[in-house]
Amino acid sequence: MSTYDVAVIGSGPGGYVAAIRCAQLGMKTAIIEKYSTLGGTCLNVGCIPSKALLDSSHHYHDAIKHFEDHGIEIPGEVKLNLEKMMERKASVVSQTCDGVKFLMDKNKIDVFEGLGSFKDKTHINIDKDGETQTIEAKKTIIATGSKPSNLPFIELDKERVITSTEALKLKEVPKHMIVIGGGVIGLELGQVYRRLGAEVTVVEFLDRIIPTMDSALSKELQKVLKKQGMKFHTSTKVKSVERIGDEITIKADDKKGKEIELKGDYCLVSVGRRPYTDGLNAEAAGVKVDDKGRVEVNDHLQTNIENIYAIGDVVRGAMLAHKAEEEGTMVAELIAGQKPHIDYNLIPGVVYTWPEVAAVGKTEEQLKEEGVKYKEGKFPMRALGRSRASGDIDGLVKILADEKTDEVLGIHMIGARTADLIAEAVTAMEFRASAEDISRMSHAHPTYAEAVKEAALAATENRPLHI
Ligand code: FAD
Ligand code: NAI
Secondary structure, three states, X not given: OOEEEEEEEOOOHHHHHHXXXXXXXXXXXXXXXXXXXXXXXXXXXXXXXXXXXXXXXXXXXXXXXXXXXXXXXXXOOOOOOXXXXXXXXXXXXXXXXXXXXXXXXXXXXXXXXXXXXXXXXXXXXXXXXXXXXXXXXXXXXXXXXXXXXXXXXXXXXXXXXXXXHHHOOOOOOOOEEEEEOXXXXXXXXXXXXXXXXXEEEEEOOOOOOOOOXXXXXXXXXXXXXXXXOOEEEOOOEEEEEEEEOOEEEEEEEOOOOOEEEEEEXXXXXXXXXXXXXXXXXXXXXXOOEOOOOOEOXXXXXXXXXXXXXXXXXXXXXXXXXXXXXXXXXXXXXXXOOOOOOOOHHHOOEEEOOOOEEEEEEOOHHHHHHHOOOEEEEEEEHHHOXXXXXXXXXXXXXXXXXXXXXXXXXXXXXXEOOHHHHHHHHHHHHHOOOEHHHHHOOOOOOOOOOHHHHHHHHHHHHOOOOOO
């Protein structure tokens, strides 16, 4: 039987990064993945394929809606080849997954394909095609990720009543896609199919879309998506989803308690994800799982069993690839005796619609709830030369800073390329910058980043220059 210093169960961004860092630190490392490709949800059915489709559908939409504004005329009709778009997405995914295999080989990490389950605290069974092999691991990192959640009364047939996994490989553009849940998945994939020509209606239980982000972003995003033709029912509670033939009927109660009925040909259920430990046999090792299905961990990502750790979507906190990666690095360094730290307040959140939405730190709602006295600086994207040049005039940057000390407490943005701009906000906050610090840094002109400087000027002494 092979013995390892560390075995990692699950090869998503949490697991594969943990494995690389363990190997870099000199530990003999194994990684176990039940699917034939590495990379987990993120690479196979999450971040990467969704971004590939967002980018492709964005090009298509620009070609049919915006090229003309730029003086570009296409003789004849612009045609969508969905099959090719999906093939391209699949090839982006497979290249990325192959890249992870390359990294495992480069770092001399042993890759096992099969379902990993605990035999006891230090032994893991790996099952594949009816055969079992067992390895010994001094330490184990559980990185088994998450799966889509569902509502108890919905039957997911995975053909027309679908999750994100199926929505990433549809063979036709829906005529009318009804999206249950106005969170990240619903809006990103809703926008993909809207751009490709579908009618898209979003039904959200709470009173605003992306409800965990600052409400200024919810408001602006809903306004822009409405302009693009998406329809919204907020404060609406879905009661039933029924499929007859190709038709889906959804019944829900609206904000006034009145029943509404929606008919479509596809229904995307995007109401969150649940931690995944099916088949792991955590009990055999004595590892505790909480009532929400999450593996319980302490501040050092250690479970109740000393030599077993857990990271990523399967533990508490944001279900994000970069959060899982940070935890993967942290856990490897902890095992190696180092003292790493993650500031969870500074894990940015991004929605890759266009305009993109990105945020870090506290929202205005959180500051109010915590009774923190703050000041605000806002700047609209439309006032930037860069935005006018490209035509991407929607959006804003909002900076919240401590009323007394001027320390930046939260940066919230919506607009072109804010997914990349948020890195500046994270850096500034990591170094505990004040709004004035940001306002005095030179920002290249003309860039979207100037909106961050202007919002910081607005937060400092209400002295933005270009509005
Ligand atoms: P996962 O990526 O879920 O990986 C877990 C792996 O463990 C899987 O491969 C699974 O097969 C394997 N596994 C489970 N149990 C076992 C077992 N017993 N034995 C062996 N293997 C096992 N996040 C972002 O930050 N940015 C984005 O743009 C983004 N887009 C997303 C889009 C979609 C449509 C979805 C669904 C998610 C998206 N996410 C995004 C979230 C992101 O995918 C997750 O946060 C991330 O994948 C979590 O990483 P993880 O390593 O914890 O788990
Ligand atoms: P989500 O938590 O982002 O959004 C779910 C939405 O559904 C919420 O707005 C919620 O209020 C709503 N909802 C819940 N129950 C409902 C009901 N009964 N009826 C109507 N609405 C209901 O979850 P989502 O979009 O499924 O994504 C899962 C996770 O995957 C995200 O939380 C995120 O962690 C990750 N993800 C990240 C992305 C990114 O970083 N860009 C992209 C896609 C997913």
